[in-house]
Amino acid sequence: MNGILLVDKPAGMTSHDVVAIARRGLRTRGIGHAGTLDPMATGLLVLAVGEGRKLLRYLSLDDKHYVATLRLGEETDSLDADGEVVERAAVPDGLDEDRIEEALARFVGEIAQRAPVVSAIKRDGVPLHARARRGERVVPPVRQVVAHELRVLGVRSAPPEVELEVRCGKGFYVRSLGRDLARALGTVGHLSALRRTASGHFDVSSAVPIELLRRAGADEEARTQVGAWMVSVRAALPDAPARVLDEEGVAHARAGRAIPLDRMIGDEPVLPAHAEPVILLDAAAVPIALARLDGEVLRVVRGFNL
Numbered sequence: 494m495n496g497i498l499l500v501d502k503p504a505g506m507t508s509h510d511v512v513a514i515a516r517r518g519l520r521t522r523g524i525g526h527a528g529t530l531d532p533m534a535t536g537l538l539v540l541a542v543g544e545g546r547k548l549l550r551y552l553s554l555d556d557k558h559y560v561a562t563l564r565l566g567e568e569t570d571s572l573d574a575d576g577e578v579v580e581r582a583a584v585p586d587g588l589d590e591d592r593i594e595e596a597l598a599r600f601v602g603e604i605a606q607r608a609p610v611v612s613a614i615k616r617d618g619v620p621l622h623a624r625a626r627r628g629e630r631v632v633p634p635v636r637q638v639v640a641h642e643l644r645v646l647g648v649r650s651a652p653p654e655v656e657l658e659v660r661c662g663k664g665f666y667v668r669s670l671g672r673d674l675a676r677a678l679g680t681v682g683h684l685s686a687l688r689r690t691a692s693g694h695f696d697v698s699s700a701v702p703i704e705l706l707r708r709a710g711a712d713e714e715a716r717t718q719v720g721a722w723m724v725s726v727r728a729a730l731p732d733a734p735a736r737v738l739d740e741e742g743v744a745h746a747r748a749g750r751a752i753p754l755d756r757m758i759g760d761e762p763v764l765p766a767h768a769e770p771v772i773l774l775d776a777a778a779v780p781i782a783l784a785r786l787d788g789e790v791l792r793v794v795r796g797f798n799l
Contacts, residue, residue, distance in 0.1 A: 494519050495543035495799055497552075497724040499700040502530050502538045511538055511703070518709030518719060527554055528692065529613065531668075533575045536689035537697040547783065547795040548729050551770050555663040558691035560646070561684055563671045565653040568681035570625075571611040572668035582681045584653045590645050593655055596677040597643045600670060604640065608633040609668050638665040654685065694731060695724075726772060726780040726797070734764055735772040736791075743775045746782045751790040770794060 502511050508529040515524050525546050527539040536559075541549050565584045569576030608614055610631045611622045625631045639662035646656040655674075659667055668684050675682025690697045701722040709716040727735060738746060742756025752773070764771060769785035779799055784791040 494521060494720060494723065495797075496541075496545040496726065497548065497695075497729045498540040498542050498545075498719070498722060499695055499697070499724065500538045500540055500706060501697055501700040501702055502535055503703055504533055504535050506703075507532050508538055512540065514703065514707055515540055515542070518706045518716065520710065520716075525549060527552055528557075530689060531573065531575075531687070533573045533684075534687040534689065536687075537692050537695060537700055538689075539692055539695055542723065544797050544799055545723075545726070545729070547797065548726065551730055551733070551783070552693060553732070554693040554695070556641070556691075556693055557661055557665070557689060559657075559659040559661070559667050560686075560688045560690060561657045561659055561667050561671065562686040563655045563657060563674060563682050564685040565655065565675055565678070565680050565682045567683060568672065568675070569683040571683075572609045572666075572672050573684045573687065576611065576683065580681050585679045588648065588653070588655075588678060590648050593645050593648060593674075593678065597645060597657070597674060599677065600673065601640050601643050603637055605635050606638045606666060606669050606673070607635045608666055609672075612666065636664055638662060640665060640670070643670075699724075726799075730770065730772060733770050733772050734761070734768060735774055736761060736764075737774045737776060737778070738781075740776075742773075743781060746773050746784070746791075746793055747796065749793050749796060751787075751792055752784065753790055 500511055508526055512524055512526055516522055523543045525541045527549055530538055567578050568580040570579050610625050610633050613620050621631050621633055642660040644658040646658050648655055667687055671682055671684045701719055705715055706719055709719045737758045738756050739758050742752050745752045764786045767786055770783040772780055773782045773784050775781050780797050782793045782796045784793050
């Protein structure tokens with residue numbers, strides 16, 4: 494059980510809850526995650542299992558896709574359905590798709606966005622959500638973020654809701670977008686639903702159902718089925734060059750020694766300068782290490798025990 498495991502997180506569960514279920518199901522504590530989801534949110538959570546944890550720093554997960562439902566007329570302290578209502582406002586008449594698209598367009602591209610008060614951003618080592626919940630006055634930071642694409646998927650009048658598709662970069666808060674869009678429309682609002690459908694090249698359609706993961710701890714067949722969902726090193730890093738080493742090169746790699754380039758087998762193209770990571774394989778195509786190109790040698794960055 495080594496690699497990347499995609500999980501479809503249900504609502505009402507924290508990301509740490511999912512990690513705990515995975516640890517029990519796969520019978521290992523060696524599991525981490527890349528990017529959390531709020532308890533209310535559902536969808537794609539990327540877990541790194543066993544040797545897969547060595548891939549985390551190289552995963553390209555900044556480009557994220559969401560489907561969100563914005564409830565108009567009420568704003569909550571958390572900007573989502575888990576919070577307490579702090580403000581109500583009338584919803585203007587005539588909010589059709591064209592008008593909402595026009596308002597939404599101003600949030601496409603690089604924008605200054607104020608994070609939610611209830612967020613994992615830390616100040617002096619303490620998350621803002623923890624400060625807010627113990628009664629401190631919290632002023633969340635304004636940060637530069639990027640929305641690559643925003644689209645209206647539907648508009649409902651009862652209750653007044655807008656369904657949105659969001660493709661955004663690192664650090665973007667869809668909850669903040671909901672707040673700001675509602676205000677741009679002349680009212681207030683909060684997210685009543687949020688689902689992450691993709692992160693980098695990973696898609697929720699390839700995610701294991703949480704119930705199968707839950708059963709895996711006591712059911713060997715279910716555990717085997719979960720293993721079939723595991724994303725391999727090669728598939729997790731599809732853009733990384735891979736090179737096969739001869740026996741001497743493999744020995745160098747396993748010992749953590751510099752590997753001369755003439756230890757590579759095959760007619761692969763020349764590696765780009767300072768390439769990292771380079772996936773090093775043995776003759777059976779089993780990954781043995783991640784390396785970086787340093788002049789005329791490959792230097793091992795992380796070794797695998799697969």
